[in-house]
Amino acid sequence: MWRVATVVTLHDETATARTITLEVQDWPGHVAGQHVDVRLTASDRYSAVRSYSIASAPNSRSRIELTVERLPNGEVSPYLTQEVAIGDRLEVRGPVGGWFVWRAEQTEPIQLVAGGSGIVPLMAMIRSRAAAVSTAPFRLLYSVRDPGAIFYRDELRALSDNRDSASVTFAYTRTIPRDWPRPPGRIDATLVAETAWPSVIVPTCYVCGPTSFVESVTNLLSASGNQREKIKTERFGSTGEHT
Ligand SMILES: Cc1cc2nc3c(=O)[nH]c(=O)nc-3n(C[C@H](O)[C@H](O)[C@H](O)COP(=O)(O)OP(=O)(O)OC[C@H]3O[C@@H](n4cnc5c(N)ncnc54)[C@H](O)[C@@H]3O)c2cc1C
Numbered sequence: 001m002w003r004v005a006t007v008v009t010l011h012d013e014t015a016t017a018r019t020i021t022l023e024v025q026d027w028p029g030h031v032a033g034q035h036v037d038v039r040l041t042a043s044d045r046y047s048a049v050r051s052y053s054i055a056s057a058p059n060s061r062s063r064i065e066l067t068v069e070r071l072p073n074g075e076v077s078p079y080l081t082q083e084v085a086i087g088d089r090l091e092v093r094g095p096v097g098g099w100f101v102w103r104a105e106q107t108e109p110i111q112l113v114a115g116g117s118g119i120v121p122l123m124a125m126i127r128s129r130a131a132a133v134s135t136a137p138f139r140l141l142y143s144v145r146d147p148g149a150i151f152y153r154d155e156l157r158a159l160s161d162n163r164d165s166a167s168v169t170f171a172y173t174r175t176i177p178r179d180w181p182r183p184p185g186r187i188d189a190t191l192v193a194e195t196a197w198p199s200v201i202v203p204t205c206y207v208c209g210p211t212s213f214v215e216s217v218t219n220l221l222s223a224s225g226n227q228r229e230k231i232k233t234e235r236f237g238s239t240g241e242h243t
Helices: 077-083 118-133 151-163 189-193 211-224
Strands: 002-012 017-022 035-041 049-051 063-069 088-096 110-115 138-144 165-174 203-209 231-235
Touching: 017 077, 017 088, 035 063, 049 063, 049 118, 063 077, 063 118, 110 118, 110 211, 118 138, 118 203, 118 211, 138 189, 151 165, 165 189, 189 231, 203 211, 211 231
Parallel strands: 110 138, 110 203, 138 165, 203 231
Antiparallel strands: 002 017, 002 088, 017 063, 035 049, 035 088
């Protein structure tokens, strides 16, 4: 079922990513980790559909936030990050997904691992934890190209400054901030051993990002002793669909 969604705010997260707040007619509510399908239809009836994770925590208002990273040659993401304006109407279907979700009843340790825009559904989990005043221990390992590519920068910084809250570790693949203790590089076994929950405490792991990132991190978590069924994954591969 497609619902009408009106753009109510726009916020640039980075030079190439934008958060869009949508007010969705008759929104049934969602759980952190779920996504929606967004359909854009041109005046000649050509339409394109793409999936986008929900970044916001469940709330009593009919509002959801999406954060979209612009792909230079993409069909839909350049429109959503550059063209869409407040008051515009889109169509959304969802929420979709029942496996890659975190619910406030979960009290076990949680390990989140994000690559690039894969932070979006994990941010919904972090925000849900805060909204529910949950004390479930959360750790986030977030891989980005460079410091300018971090989404939700201030919120994550506040989180890592607050010792009682979730802990955040950044991993930079290309450019590191000055005085950063590690050279640039991909997440590897050493970084997992130093920053992720040890597997003996049996964390539930959520891994999200491009397909190759998800596969590599899943192998690392598994090699460090985590059971495969405790590792939940979401792949941001191409979702191209048009009519
Ligand atoms: C469950 C799910 C949730 C998602 N959530 C988000 C989200 O929160 N934020 C977000 O920015 N994106 C998200 N995506 C990706 C999104 O659905 C689109 O694939 C992306 O925005 C590209 O669409 P496009 O029309 O701009 O590019 P297209 O015109 O579809 O593709 C252009 C080119 O880029 C390649 N490509 C397509 N998608 C990707 C990708 N994700 N990474 C690298 N190359 C790609 C294509 O193969 C093609 O060569 C999600 C995908 C899934 C499956």
